[in-house]
Amino acid sequence: MSGETTGYDASHLQVLEGWKAVRKRPGMYIGSSGERGLHNMVFEVADRAVNELLAGRASSVEVTLTPDGGVRVTDDGPGVPIDEAGSTGGPGLEALLTSMQSGAGPGGRDDVTLGFCGVGPFVVNALSRRMTAEVRREGIRWVQEYARGVAVTKISEAGTTTGSGITIAFWPDTDIFETAAFSFDTLAERFRELAFLNRALDILLIDRRQPGESRSARFWFPGGARDFVAFLDAETAAPIVTEAIAFEFEDPRMAGTAEVAFRWSGSHEERLRSFANSRPTIGGTHELGFRDGVTDAVNAFARERLLLAETDPRLDADWIGEGLTAVVSVKLDHPEFEGATHGVLGNPPVRTCMGQAVQEHLGTWLEGHPEQAAVLVGRVQRARQH
Template identity: 35%
Template sequence: MPAASEYSARHLSVLEGLEAVRKRPGMYIGSTDSRGLMHCLWEIIDNSVDEALAGHGQSIEVTLHPDGSVEVADNGRGIPVDVEPRTGLTGVEVVFTKLHAGGKFGGGSYAASGGLHGVGASVVNALSSRLDVEVMRGGKVHRLSFRRGEPGRFEDGSRPTPEAPFVPAEEAAPLEVVGRAKRGQTGTRVRYWADEQIFTPDARFSAQDLQARARQTAYLIPGLRITVRDLRRLPGTPGESGPAEEVYQYDGGIAEFVEHLTPAAPVTDVWRLQGSGTFTERVPVLGEDGRTQMQEVKRTCEVDVALRWDVGYETVLRPFVNIIATPKGGTHQSGFESALLKVFRAQVEAGARRLKAGSDRPDKDDVLAGMTAVLTVRLAEPQFEGQTKEILGTPAVRRIVAQVVEKELTARLTATARAQKQQVAVLLEKVVAEMKSRISARTHKENQRRKNALETSTMPAKLADCRTDDVASSELFIVEGDSALGTAKLARSSDFQALLPIRGKILNVQKASVSDILSNAECAALIQVVGGGAGRSFDLDAARYGKVILMTDADVDGAHIRTLLLTLFFRYMRPMVEAGRVYAAVPPLHRIEAVTRGRKEREVVYTYSEQELHATLARLEAEGRSYKEPIQRYKGLGEMDADQLAETTMDPRHRMLRRVTISEVEAAEKVFELLMGSAVAPRKAFIVSHADELDRERIDA
């Protein structure tokens, strides 16, 4: 290690231009894996979106090519092709080679935009092994290419590739005119190859993420048409068998977005809250001489909110600034939430007697339960935290959003129209119910601890509890029917295995209200026995069992009951599923008694599917062994004796369990809504389209 005296100015490094981006890419794009690769693509797409946001261009096309490149084309004004006087470079070269350069630092080119720092296009260029840009302006098609940020020209063969010979440009790179544009036609086309020296080998463009972003943007800019093409033919993607193309265009804007985000039954219509406000801020303004001076600038902030409440308790809030998603919130989100809480507290207080709310006040979570909202604000030069733009920092936006939401929402909640008053009454009752549930759960958590065997008097009488106090080792079996319960009592280990029988098919909670669920004896008993509460207030630490095992018959009715139970857990005890503490027992379908010559004892083999049965019988025949006819087929758990049930389904040493997981919550929710929701038509279409896959032998008739 050099001594302190040897540390001098010659040890300091000064990175010029795009060298800094290549040296420290994480500073600009977050990471160099697939997430950073997608961030680069967002930067190019957002430039095209900003043109559409400013009213120039109505079409954006994004194409994923088989050679790993990606292409973004729009019909905006096109990047300026004239020479920028201070640098002596064309506008195209300035945009793609100079950090903190562009048309979004003032000057009126963009009133509101997602690009703020002027580094997006130049960062993508620096991290690309090749980038080609074509600009249509003035009836001509101009072209310029770059290799790792350096302008020049590739000598391509039959198709463009980063490996083609490259001729660097002398000083200022002239734009090459490669064709004529139709009269009045303008736009920009950018195609680039991400640099393999920078990004990790497993970095890939995600067509699914790209489509989700395109859909989201199309909702935020009504009338904008975004086309996404995937030409890569990757296995496991919609484009596996051929080129896949999706087109997104929505004229209803964020109101349609809210309806897309929530499939649950609505409590209210989609409400639109709109308004604007002004504020002043002291910012450095770039003068004609190239110097900046601090000036007071008057800004306008436009606020547009679409929101709806549904019967569930999940909250979906999507905040945006100039159509850029801010997933970690910021001042606009805090202003929205504070105004929401203030308005509802005032409404609940005003109707406390009618709502039976007493002196209790709603909390933020009570108001947000079941709410789906899209919050958008538009303003010039917003302050973000970092280039990734995940948090809005402009302080004045909080006040403006709060004022707009408070005024518009109060008008909605105090409206005199009959239909509106009915929705408001149901909504306020929902908020008060959430408040009471939260207070009850908190009281229960403070005053209750896990019940032991001597304290089960408050539990349902039909619960056969276990003796252990160790939550981690305890198991709760939810058993279908009283007939199976008797066998299960003899088969279980009462030290750590508890049993709760349910009669028939429980309530379909996907369609039911909270009050219906709590008044349903089976659902209420199940929630009480699990012990963690229900809904938003569910406390995983208070759950009384380490495993919950659904033990239903191996027939169609058993599968239906299991689906109903999973719907209840998914909707109202989801943390149990997310923690991997919910299992489905796998009872056997067949019992084979194999006979071996010369032996009196018979070998018992259990099989769990028709395929396994046929494979086992074929193996026995190949070994010259016979088996007892007829083979026993278990239709229900009650057909087994205690030893068989213990050996196959309950004894941890021999049983097989299937863990229920949620790898993708949104996909799981769509399946539950399809199978258990109130919309009949999609379920009917699903049944008809899959009718050929039905195994008639599984029907217990």
């Protein structure tokens, strides 16, 4: 069918760029215009501050829910250049707030992506009825204000300062979002998770929305994955394995590092939390490798100690997993994910590396704790019978 018969040609195409494109299709950039997207707004702004801290350029990150419905994110890093070109190699302030960042997908092993796809504060600016930025740099405070992605003031000096860093505050546009009410608990869950997975991270979340009822939570966990397992197990039945089995390793075959912690409790539920470059995952080669290693180590110990006869079939991973709480985190130079949502890790070498490391460390632990190991094997055998 020709353009002449349909009356349709290139003049009918609508091309949207910049903030207009973001406001037209917000779900493409932050996941949705509902609660999920609203909270991703916070994560997109906090992303830069968190990575400043992890890179050693800042010591703390503070996220505050303000009484007037806004969110303020502050760090004590070096700030950003004021000029558009970014004389120090990074983006200038206006570029940071008006240009799309590197975008979908995590970077190297040391980078953390908090939000939907890491597009940065530009998207938040476009979807906010108001945004303000304050840069503290080289003894001077600089400020600028935006409305729905468009600058309403020029960058201007606002006095002197003895510190450094940047503060970005924003107020979501209620013309875009179904709700503008942030959930303290939802934000806390993600920040807590990040702090467990990145020991250097120190985040303070403050809620000042209700006069006289301010609350706050600090997320800093030097114990890493071991602390994460203890948190997940806080309300479960008494543990069979008294302390978490925890270790870290680096393997050039997978071009990355891993941190693993796990233990068994009297619960019948399995809780396996996995992450790739600090992103939550729902499966993949790191999970498969972990299960391989646990299953091989438990079966090898059971047969060596004659707790499992040579003619008996292997103890199945599902039986071994009963009551298991585990955190499996890998940080890779080049993570490969199956699907656009980055929910399943695909790097094949990770399965082999993880399986071998888990089998070795759990096997050593079982040999060194024969009484607890025997109780564990007995519990697995009873699960098989039922």
